[in-house]
Amino acid sequence: MTEPRQQWPADFGRRYLDAGHWTDQTLPGFFHERAEANPGRVAVRSADGVALTYEEIDRRARAVASGLRAAGLHPGERVLLQLPNVPEFFTAMFGVMYAGLVPVYALPAHRRMEVEHFVEASGARAYICPDAHGGFDYRALARGLREHLPDMRVFVVGDAEDLEPFDEIESAPPGELESLDPAAVAFLQLSGGSTGLSKLIPRTHRDYAYTLRESARICGLSERSVYLGALPIAHNFPMSSPGTLGTFYAGGSVTLSLAPSPDAAFPLIERDGVTITGVVPPVAILWARASERSSHDLSSLEVLQVGGARFAPEAARRIEPALGCTLQQVYGMAEGLVNYTRLDDPEEVRMNTQGRPISEDDELRFVDADDRDVPEGTPGHLLTRGPYTIRAYYANDGTNERAFTAEGFYRTGDLVARRPDGNLVVHGRVSDVINRGGEKVPVEEVENHLLAHDAVLDAVLVAVPDSFLGEKTCAVVIPDGPAPAAPELRKWIRERGLAPYKVPDEVVFVEGYPSTGVGKVSRRELRATVRDRIREERERS
Numbered sequence: 001m002t003e004p005r006q007q008w009p010a011d012f013g014r015r016y017l018d019a020g021h022w023t024d025q026t027l028p029g030f031f032h033e034r035a036e037a038n039p040g041r042v043a044v045r046s047a048d049g050v051a052l053t054y055e056e057i058d059r060r061a062r063a064v065a066s067g068l069r070a071a072g073l074h075p076g077e078r079v080l081l082q083l084p085n086v087p088e089f090f091t092a093m094f095g096v097m098y099a100g101l102v103p104v105y106a107l108p109a110h111r112r113m114e115v116e117h118f119v120e121a122s123g124a125r126a127y128i129c130p131d132a133h134g135g136f137d138y139r140a141l142a143r144g145l146r147e148h149l150p151d152m153r154v155f156v157v158g159d160a161e162d163l164e165p166f167d168e169i170e171s172a173p174p175g176e177l178e179s180l181d182p183a184a185v186a187f188l189q190l191s192g193g194s195t196g197l198s199k200l201i202p203r204t205h206r207d208y209a210y211t212l213r214e215s216a217r218i219c220g221l222s223e224r225s226v227y228l229g230a231l232p233i234a235h236n237f238p239m240s241s242p243g244t245l246g247t248f249y250a251g252g253s254v255t256l257s258l259a260p261s262p263d264a265a266f267p268l269i270e271r272d273g274v275t276i277t278g279v280v281p282p283v284a285i286l287w288a289r290a291s292e293r294s295s296h297d298l299s300s301l302e303v304l305q306v307g308g309a310r311f312a313p314e315a316a317r318r319i320e321p322a323l324g325c326t327l328q329q330v331y332g333m334a335e336g337l338v339n340y341t342r343l344d345d346p347e348e349v350r351m352n353t354q355g356r357p358i359s360e361d362d363e364l365r366f367v368d369a370d371d372r373d374v375p376e377g378t379p380g381h382l383l384t385r386g387p388y389t390i391r392a393y394y395a396n397d398g399t400n401e402r403a404f405t406a407e408g409f410y411r412t413g414d415l416v417a418r419r420p421d422g423n424l425v426v427h428g429r430v431s432d433v434i435n436r437g438g439e440k441v442p443v444e445e446v447e448n449h450l451l452a453h454d455a456v457l458d459a460v461l462v463a464v465p466d467s468f469l470g471e472k473t474c475a476v477v478i479p480d481g482p483a484p485a486a487p488e489l490r491k492w493i494r495e496r497g498l499a500p501y502k503v504p505d506e507v508v509f510v511e512g513y514p515s516t517g518v519g520k521v522s523r524r525e526l527r528a529t530v531r532d533r534i535r536e537e538r539e540r541s
């Protein structure tokens, strides 16, 4: 499979080039420029305090590129990258790119089911993983992969046991760099999914470089900025809004935390004088609470970004007084469009809205279920296209027809209103994803796993309100014969090799589903009815 180039129609491409949004910069190219300009500046500090300069990261990345080529990988091929927040994330990512290969990102939380899906969907020929992290051994997963795919190359960061150590390729002699096309796909990012399994998102060098440049500017980054990677850094938010890569773009430095908890993050904020970071709403709430009891000096923190899921205004108002920094709301998606409240926006805007787009060339439409425009200011399904929003998923023609309009607008699946001042307010989702505090659970995927159980006749996964996560998942199951115990069913799902965040938080058994009307009902209607019924029952009890 050869790698596609950008998918924008030629007239749009010209417009984005003429406007100066798109340039000839590539992702490893800009990093290399920074390394040449300021070789001795610290680019990354690990959680345990190891500091690596721009030059060191760049040199190791070039070594990784030689090592991967020596291992027989060819430009254009895909490499699955599943690493936690460690410096090797960057040497691997830039190294893969330097070799003309295409990284495909997986989150540390992903397990065998997801990893196999990413490998299959991308045709990846190599897998870079940690030895173990968060109590999970990725080497066992890698060995399982190699049983079906004996040609798969595996490189392990840490103790490789019988597999190939990443160390070895990281210390290969750095060679010549591939010259990269700025219009080519730089990597495949993961979507939280609008239906079914995660889809792969082809982002090009130039569209991503544009978001990094503008995000760094909007978020006030400079060479003195210190960004804390607290969320998993493979995710699009901490990667690019402005995230670790936006920080490199500005010449700042990145500190890596292995977890977003206050216990892990607060000492690092104090140690490195962190100025900005991004977290999901439940984490922001924990931080605000923990700061009252914490003895750590958080005074360096200037901006706390919150995004990934709806942040209730009541919670938002607690952030600035508790942490003594500016709250910035971020509403984005790996498919492209990113909105920010601006740092100098009035407080009312920072607390109550999810901000406005990066680009004057981001086009937004708000429509009803039949794609007709709704009156300005009323919530509608948000459709968008622009200089950094994809026009199609990677090799997924069936989904593309549903996920994009004929005019190339991406259907975000979000219900959003635009206020007269241009700021957006996210009201919820219209597609079948449960947003579990920023972690996106694709409903259909989980239902299909439940249905595979012998004792399950039918299953729907619904969102139920949760004071901490915003919403959590509840599987409503019609048993086939005697009902299995709920913990058994959850364990069974987990053992199928599904990411822990997709395992239903609750399981309830019912004899049948409430009727949703006459005739054949859609799963979506059924879910809505079951969800309402569960809510009513909880309110009564």
Ligand code: AMP
Pocket: 190, 191, 192, 193, 236, 306, 307, 308, 309, 310, 311, 329, 330, 331, 332, 333, 334, 335, 354, 412, 413, 414, 426, 429, 435, 440
């Ligand atoms: P993903 O497809 O995994 O990149 O997730 C993107 C989705 O996360 C968006 O389409 C929204 O549904 C949700 N999201 C991201 N940021 C926010 C936010 N600040 N407020 C509400 N929802 C958000």
Ligand code: DBH
Pocket: 236, 237, 240, 241, 307, 308, 309, 330, 331, 332, 333, 334, 335, 338
């Ligand atoms: O949730 C997201 O995917 C997200 C949130 C904020 C995102 O991709 C982003 C900013 O870039």
